[in-house]
Amino acid sequence: MRSILADAWLIARKDLAIEFRTRSAFLSAVVFALLAIVIFFFAWDATAVAAIDLAPGVLWVIFTFSGLLGMHRSFGVEQPDRAIDGLIASPIERESIFLGKAIASLAFVLAIQIIAIPAVGLFYNLPLARVAVPLSLITFLAAIGLVAVGTLFSAMAVNTRLAELLLPMLALPFFVPIVIPAAQATAKLMSGRPVGDAFAWLKLLVAFDIVFVVACTLAYPFTLEE
């Protein structure tokens, strides 16, 4: 177990080093998130719908789509020169490859949210500081589920003829039980309700995370050739 996690960390560090040196995916995802925040504002009549009613939806739609951008990168970087074959041939458990990829993607998704969520607060004039702690917790829980499912489908989608076109089609139905609880819990918090009111939604998020982190980690080796 110790070595599985140590190896996973090694893979994650490799991916993050690549991303840190190029910063291409990160920058494009951040700019995408900011653009989406601005465009969403004009999709509603601001005099008829209060910003505080829009914000949870905007926040989680952007979270999902900017997350998807990062997910495609996850195994996409292993495609040139068939680098994935080197990873598979290395003396590392396949579960570690998956967990390492997922950890790197988790860091990626959270880094985008560290910019995107305050930006939503800024542009929509929301009192985010008041709910900062519970909102961070929801984001973290939602990101774990998103990354687990997204990493597995990224590994599968890159090998299909449709590549990045297939990923949203596969992954979005799986994001429904993440986005609904996250958006609902956020709406409750922002309207000043106590954290306890959002508890049923948080439980659903935790259950989703546990089931899909385990299921996707176990399923990943099956997607590789024997």
Added chain:
Amino acid sequence: MKPTPLTIAALAAVVVTYIRAIFFTPIEAVQGPVQKIFYIHAPAAWVAFMAFGLVALASALYLWLREDRLDRIAESSAEVGVVFTTVVLTTGPLWGKPVWGAYWTWDARLTLTLFLWFIYVAYLVMRGALDDRAMRARYSAVLGILGALLIPFIHLSVYLFRTLHPRPIVMKPSAPSLPSEMLTTLLLAFGAFTLLYIALLRARYRYAVTRDGANPAEEHRAS
């Protein structure tokens, strides 16, 4: 492909059921003739769930036994299931408009059915986008199992969504006890649709066998 006796029997059962449903089953007092759409809707929903259950089962067994047959069963059942889900999603709104006053409501069961359709359409699209047969079988099996795991989560989240924010327009009647003529027709329809499902599954499976048999060179390329 020549129709098999099973296909003919299934189609005959469907015809007999609808003759009974249209001419020999009483018209529902409140909803009127539109209620008869349920003799298509409910059995189609039953078949869809059964079909996707078989996809999950065949997928799990495939990863365990690595039998090509199991992959073909999953493929065939998913395709037939998508057809029946499409029937459910078409007949539901047709009934919903006169009875509920809207083609679509975000009722938990409706939403779940819609997402089922999305999951298995994606499943079929993914199959079509993979050329390597062994890889296609493995990926499909993984997606078939994860899809089944997802269903309770979608159900729970849309159900909580509904109950936490109730809307007044959902006038869903609590299941009334059916008069015996209606019940018989409904049970007949369930039987006929199950038979039709088996016939279609078998026809689709045979097609997969013929297709795979025509390209045997592909068989061992990846393994």
